Amino acid sequence: MLSIKNLHAGIDEKKILKGINLEIKPGEVHAIMGPNGSGKSTLASVLAGREDYEVTDGTVEFAGKDLLELSPEERAGEGLFLAFQYPVEIPGLSTTNFIKTAVNEVRKYRGEEALDAVAFLKLMKEKMAQTNIDQTLLSRSLNEGFSGGEKKRNEVFQMAMLQPKLAILDETDSGLDIDAIRIVANGVNKLRSKDNAVLLVTHYQRLLDYIVPDFVHVLYNGRIVKSGTKELALELEERGYDFIKSENVEA
Amino acid sequence: MQNELSAIEKTVLTDYKYGFVTEIEADEAPPGLNEDTIRFISAKKNEPEWMLEWRLKAYNHWLKMSEPTWANIKYEKINYQDIIYYSAPKQKKKVNSLDEIDPELRKTFEKLGISLDEQKRLSGVAIDAVIDSVSIGTTFKEQLGELGIIFCSISEAIQEHPELVKKYIGSVVPITDNYFSALNSAVFSDGSFCYIPKGVRCPMELSTYFRINAEGTGQFERTLLIADEGSYVSYLEGCTAPIRDENQLHAAVVELIAMENAEIKYSTVQNWYPGDKDGVGGIYNFVTKRGICQGAHAKISWTQVETGSSITWKYPSVILKGDYSVGEFYSVAVTNNHQQADTGTKMMHLGKNTRSRIVSKGISAGVSNNSYRGLVHVGKNAANARNFSQCDSLLLGDKCGAHTFPYIEVKNNTAVVEHEATTSKIGEDQIFYCNQRGIDTETAVALIINGFAKEVMNQLPMEFAVEAQKLLAISLEGSVG
Ligand SMILES: Nc1ncnc2c1ncn2[C@@H]1O[C@H](COP(=O)(O)OP(=O)(O)OP(=O)(O)O)[C@@H](O)[C@H]1O
Numbered sequence: 044m045l046s047i048k049n050l051h052a053g054i055d056e057k058k059i060l061k062g063i064n065l066e067i068k069p070g071e072v073h074a075i076m077g078p079n080g081s082g083k084s085t086l087a088s089v090l091a092g093r094e095d096y097e098v099t100d101g102t103v104e105f106a107g108k109d110l111l112e113l114s115p116e117e118r119a120g121e122g123l124f125l126a127f128q129y130p131v132e133i134p135g136l137s138t139t140n141f142i143k144t145a146v147n148e149v150r151k152y153r154g155e156e157a158l159d160a161v162a163f164l165k166l167m168k169e170k171m172a173q174t175n176i177d178q179t180l181l182s183r184s185l186n187e188g189f190s191g192g193e194k195k196r197n198e199v200f201q202m203a204m205l206q207p208k209l210a211i212l213d214e215t216d217s218g219l220d221i222d223a224i225r226i227v228a229n230g231v232n233k234l235r236s237k238d239n240a241v242l243l244v245t246h247y248q249r250l251l252d253y254i255v256p257d258f259v260h261v262l263y264n265g266r267i268v269k270s271g272t273k274e275l276a277l278e279l280e281e282r283g284y285d286f287i288k289s290e291n292v293e294a
Numbered sequence: 295m296q297n298e299l300s301a302i303e304k305t306v307l308t309d310y311k312y313g314f315v316t317e318i319e320a321d322e323a324p325p326g327l328n329e330d331t332i333r334f335i336s337a338k339k340n341e342p343e344w345m346l347e348w349r350l351k352a353y354n355h356w357l358k359m360s361e362p363t364w365a366n367i368k369y370e371k372i373n374y375q376d377i378i379y380y381s382a383p384k385q386k387k388k389v390n391s392l393d394e395i396d397p398e399l400r401k402t403f404e405k406l407g408i409s410l411d412e413q414k415r416l417s418g419v420a421i422d423a424v425i426d427s428v429s430i431g432t433t434f435k436e437q438l439g440e441l442g443i444i445f446c447s448i449s450e451a452i453q454e455h456p457e458l459v460k461k462y463i464g465s466v467v468p469i470t471d472n473y474f475s476a477l478n479s480a481v482f483s484d485g486s487f488c489y490i491p492k493g494v495r496c497p498m499e500l501s502t503y504f505r506i507n508a509e510g511t512g513q514f515e516r517t518l519l520i521a522d523e524g525s526y527v528s529y530l531e532g533c534t535a536p537i538r539d540e541n542q543l544h545a546a547v548v549e550l551i552a553m554e555n556a557e558i559k560y561s562t563v564q565n566w567y568p569g570d571k572d573g574v575g576g577i578y579n580f581v582t583k584r585g586i587c588q589g590a591h592a593k594i595s596w597t598q599v600e601t602g603s604s605i606t607w608k609y610p611s612v613i614l615k616g617d618y619s620v621g622e623f624y625s626v627a628v629t630n631n632h633q634q635a636d637t638g639t640k641m642m643h644l645g646k647n648t649r650s651r652i653v654s655k656g657i658s659a660g661v662s663n664n665s666y667r668g669l670v671h672v673g674k675n676a677a678n679a680r681n682f683s684q685c686d687s688l689l690l691g692d693k694c695g696a697h698t699f700p701y702i703e704v705k706n707n708t709a710v711v712e713h714e715a716t717t718s719k720i721g722e723d724q725i726f727y728c729n730q731r732g733i734d735t736e737t738a739v740a741l742i743i744n745g746f747a748k749e750v751m752n753q754l755p756m757e758f759a760v761e762a763q764k765l766l767a768i769s770l771e772g773s774v775g
């Protein structure tokens with residue numbers, strides 16, 4: 044579903060991603076861990092099509108298409124979803140109205156009819172129950188004045204509403220209380236199917252207790268320097284990143 | 295970053311949808327302004343002597359005045375001798391009913407989305423349609439008449455209700471008030487007149503649609519609205535003009551009078567031609583709008599959505615004379631390309647326990663300039679006056695300007711005056727967030743600015759809110775993305 048080959052990207056003169064290779068198949072859950080500043084969010088942004096970053100080398104194929112050729116909204120239409128590490132606030136725009144626009148724009152891209160008010164409400168109700176989100180949150184302005192945890196829940200709710208093929212979650216577990224982590228995990232697990240894939244960026248092994256990944260990768264200094272299974276996450280939790288860093292002293 | 299910014303800066307001209315010209319023969323005064331021009335206009339309208347005298351007084355006063363320069367706007371000096379002060383579409387004969395309106399004119403309004411056909415019209419809205427210097431028809435007059443409501447053109451009011459016009463015209467905006475209002479008083483050609491009798495709640499939206507059509511003309515409309523004790527009216531005006539290279543002057547005066555316990559809600563959706571992307575052409579919109587809360591517990595609320603005109607200079611104001619009276623000003627002003635707006639309000643607290651609320655949302659894009667200018671005055675007898683002002687500016691790109699000039703004069707120490715102001719930019723991260731959810735940049739900008747302007751848009755009558763939202767989006771089309 045997603046095939047990243049030798050991806051180099053940066054901003055201005057700064058090189059951030061220095062040759063990422065990653066293969067994600069339908070049905071898989073991949074976790075990416077790594078120290079602060081290693082390039083995790085950059086990778087997520089580049090995949091989502093943020094123009095600030097310049098791709099200098101490499102290819103990315105998504106669902107049979109050259110991902111790098113598509114605009115951010117086309118990528119969303121193709122089924123790529125990014126739960127942001129720092130969701131933005133849009134004052135005055137109701138969360139519900141925003142999500143309704145998003146759902147219908149994506150449907151339009153796929154040549155589907157827009158959902159009418161009734162159908163949309165039904166979908167909302169279903170997903171609200173699933174992700175345990177407070178209704179009053181959805182009638183407020185998008186993310187405005189939301190607590191850190193509420194913003195993350197809102198991301199998960201949007202993911203549930205959009206049912207993406209590939210969901211990238213950038214530290215969606217950070218700042219969440221234990222119950223909320225379960226809810227996020229639950230949301231992701233509900234999305235899991237043989238056709239969908241998930242890329243989780245996280246610092247904590249705890250999330251992986253709830254969402255068991257098929258693969259764990261360590262991103263360090265713009266490269267994936269280690270890949271393994273769930274056990275790798277446990278090892279990192281125990282030993283920290285030092286052993287990785289010492290193994291990868293830059294030449 | 296670089297990429298996105300240059301995209302934001304890239305301003306493209308939106309097609310102005312209302313830029314067509316109607317080919318219709320006009321009855322015009324020769325260009326230029328002198329006493330004869332005024333006599334010509336007055337004679338055309340078959341006005342009584344007192345009206346002509348009033349006009350001439352205004353003209354003579356105007357001659358002694360000079361054009362104001364304090365606003366934060368720049369334009370070439372206007373040559374008042376080049377302007378045509380009277381232009382009326384030639385109608386075959388006097389029309390006695392709406393059915394007799396020239397089909398060409400009827401079509402013009404239909405193209406603008408305004409149907410003069412009472413059956414087809416939203417049943418909740420009565421319309422007075424004004425083209426260049428004259429009103430061509432008013433809908434729903436009879437139904438309104440049954441309630442004692444007078445809704446007609448000001449020319450007709452001068453003929454039919456001279457006592458009301460004589461009593462109130464110039465009572466809120468005196469002819470000596472300012473340069474443009476003096477000019478308007480001398481040469482005003484048409485506009486709407488409305489009187490709501492005691493205790494009557496006007497059952498429909500009243501609305502005037504102003505259209506400039508003829509070349510080289512100025513439009514000088516005059517609107518007078520009186521809400522007698524305990525009455526209520528909601529009134530809306532809309533405006534458009536053809537695309538032309540020349541600048542055309544629009545200098546209107548609107549006067550509102552709210553008696554005890556009366557409420558007037560006055561909404562404007564102003565979409566005069568804004569000029570092209572290089573700043574050529576467009577309407578100079580120099581307007582004086584003022585209301586007085588004459589009696590206790592009266593309320594006047596101005597709501598404006600200003601998207602058009604190359605220059606907008608207007609400060610809809612409220613004189614809060616009656617105790618416990620309330621004044622409100624809700625404004626969204628959008629400037630794009632080379633547009634300039636200097637707009638705001640004056641709240642004059644004279645009575646006790648008077649309250650006012652100002653919510654101004656300025657949106658600037660392109661190389662435009664958008665200024666809020668407001669005065670809150672609390673007189674020495676205005677015990678317990680309250681004012682709250684909120685002025686927010688939103689910038690698209692970094693070549694445009696937003697300015698706030700709040701003036702506060704307080705002469706009574708029991709007054710509470712609060713002012714808040716913010717300036718923000720449409721964030722690339724906001725747009726990217728929307729893009730990531732499948733929403734293209736154009737739609738994202740529309741969502742963001744409508745969110746920004748929501749508090750004001752919510753004040754508009756339902757029938758127009760949707761239109762106004764679209765208009766906001768259209769005015770900024772191409773300014774981001
Ligand atoms: N817009 C930018 N401008 C300048 N430098 C940037 C920008 N975006 C990222 N960087 C730099 O690139 C590096 C990688 O950042 P990134 O946000 O991808 O790290 P991360 O792995 O997500 O870190 P964290 O775990 O703290 O979220 C950092 O050194 C960061 O400062």
Ligand SMILES: [Mg+2]
Nearest residue numbers: 083084085128
């Ligand atoms: Mg990060």
